[in-house]
Amino acid sequence: MRRLATYLLCACCACALCTIIVVLSCSCEQSPPPIRYRASPRIQNSADERRASLPKTYLMIVIMTRANDSAVRAVIRDTWLKLSSKGVAVFRHIFPVGIANLSKRSLELLDEEQNLNGDLLLLDALIDDYANLARKTLMAIDAVCHMYNFDFLLKEIKKLLEQKVVKEKIKKLYLGGGYVLSHKLADFISRNKDLLKLYRYLDLYSSMLTAGRLCVKEYRTRGSYVYDWSVPPSMCCVRQNTSIWREGNLKMPPTPKRRLKNFASIRCSLKSDVGRGREQK
Incomplete structure (x- = not known):
């Protein structure tokens, strides 16, 4: 028992000695404050201020072509x-223009065209093919x-046509279609x-970008019917619930009586008996 107490006392002394050594070896100087990221004035500006600093134009035209x-x-x-x-x-x-997989000669030709016209947007990380058209x-x-402060963006795809002119010449004219996006x-x-x-597919991608909840307000002007199974088939589909219509100038669109009657007989015949479900013409 005495031997165990001796071992415990020695262990406590060793722990105390190690603690004193660690405390004395630590510096009393305060550590420097962490370096904070200091954003540039351009980043600190709001989105409107950043947009105002860009070259101004009303319509920005983006025309898709290849190298x-x-x-x-x-x-x-x-x-x-x-x-x-x-x-x-x-x-x-x-x-x-995507330039990821172009040859040296193709890049030189694009550089010459850019120096001459200055209207190319060279995308270094894009392989310009049909599979990457949505990414482009x-x-x-x-x-x-x-790059620009614009109000609207017109996205065009190339469509080069040849049109014959009266003077036996062929004049090429760009007649591509496209769509317009607001800023x-x-x-x-x-x-x-x-x-x-x-x-x-680009058309599916473009539709996806402009669909859903991107609009501030969205309305649906379709008819909504509440089915009443306790009345005869000709009366079951008369619309009584107007809660989905927004109060104001919107009015419920008129429903043709003939179409409503036919739809009512078909819908209500699913629940009623065969004899009751058929409506006399």
């Missing part, structure tokens, strides 16, 4: 883009939101680009 479409871009510049004499305060244009659109929208929607796409799901 080997230099002739197409030349025709677009000489025809479609010259239909208006307005300056850069009204509209600007840009050609996004997303990257182009994000880029122009950080608010384009900025929403830019800020949420990492969260948006990419689809293979």
Whole structure:
């Protein structure tokens, strides 16, 4: 028993000695405060101030072409883009091009075109093919939101047609179709680009971006019917519930009586007997 007490006493002394050594070896100087990230004035500015500092234009035109479409871009510049004499305060244009897998010669040709016209948007991290068309659109929208202060964005796809002129000449004219996005929607796409799901088909992707709850208010003007199973089939589908309609100038659209009657007989016949479910014409 005495031997055990001796061992415990020695252990306590050793622990106390180690504690004293550690305390004395520590410096009494206070540690320096942590280095805080100091944002640049551009980052500290609000979104409106940042947008105001960018070059201003009313309509930003984004025209989708590929690296080997230099002739197409030349025709677009000489025809479609010259239909208006307005300056850069009204509209600007840009050609996004993916350059991830291009040869050295192709890059040199693009550099020459860029030095001559200055309207190319070279996307380093994009392989420009049809499978990446949705990603290219997303990257182009994000880029122009950080480059220009615009009110609307017109996204165009190339469609080069040959039209015969009276003087036995063939004049090429760009007649591509597209869609228009407001700056608010384009900025929403830019800020949420990492969260948006990419689809293979561009029309589906564009519809997905502009659908759902992106609008501040959304209304549906379709008929809603409350079925009453306690009345004859011809009376079961008369709409009585008006709670889904917004109070104001919106009115319930008229429902053709014939269509309502046929729909009522078909719907109510599912529950009623065969003899009762058929309505006399």
